Amino acid sequence: MNNQIMRALLTFSVLLVLTPSTVAQKASGKAPPTALTHLxxxxxxxxxxxxxxxxxxxxxxxxxxxxxxxxxxxxxxxxVRTEHNIPKSELPAAVTTALKANKxx
Numbered sequence: 001m002n003n004q005i006m007r008a009l010l011t012f013s014v015l016l017v018l019t020p021s022t023v024a025q026k027a028s029g030k031a032p033p034t035a036l037t038h039l040x041x042x043x044x045x046x047x048x049x050x051x052x053x054x055x056x057x058x059x060x061x062x063x064x065x066x067x068x069x070x071x072x073x074x075x076x077x078x079x080v081r082t083e084h085n086i087p088k089s090e091l092p093a094a095v096t097t098a099l100k101a102n103k104x105x
Contacts (some may be wrong), residue, residue, distance in 0.1 A: 031058050034077025042079075043069070 031051040039046065039060055046062040046069070057080055058073045072080040088096075 031060065032073060032075065032077030035060070035073035035079070036077075038073070038077070038079050039071055043071075 035058055039048070039062070043062065043064050046064045049061045049063065052059045052061070056074075058075065058077075060071045060073070062069050062071070067084060069082055069084045071082040074080060091099075
């Protein structure tokens with residue numbers, strides 16, 4: 001009986017460890033492991049909606065603190081950029097001034 005309990009605990013532990021990487025890798029294929037690691041370490045608590053393979057790069061669509069983000073990675077898994085929309089009211093003053101000076105609103 002002790003062996004059965006130990007096996008069950010071991011199996012449960014392995015599943016618990018593997019679950020986050022499976023959840024982070026939704027939908028459109030298998031993202032590069034380096035990208036998965038970067039996203040998990042850089043954005044702890046992020047809820048990945050989907051990984052998409054584009055013509056050039058991988059895109060991770062995720063939510064963090066009720067905000068939507070897109071992170072882009074090369075096929076080798078190197079981080080390219082992260083995009084996140086913010087309202088105009090949150091732009092730094094220097095950016096607002098530059099936009100007005102160039103008549104971009």
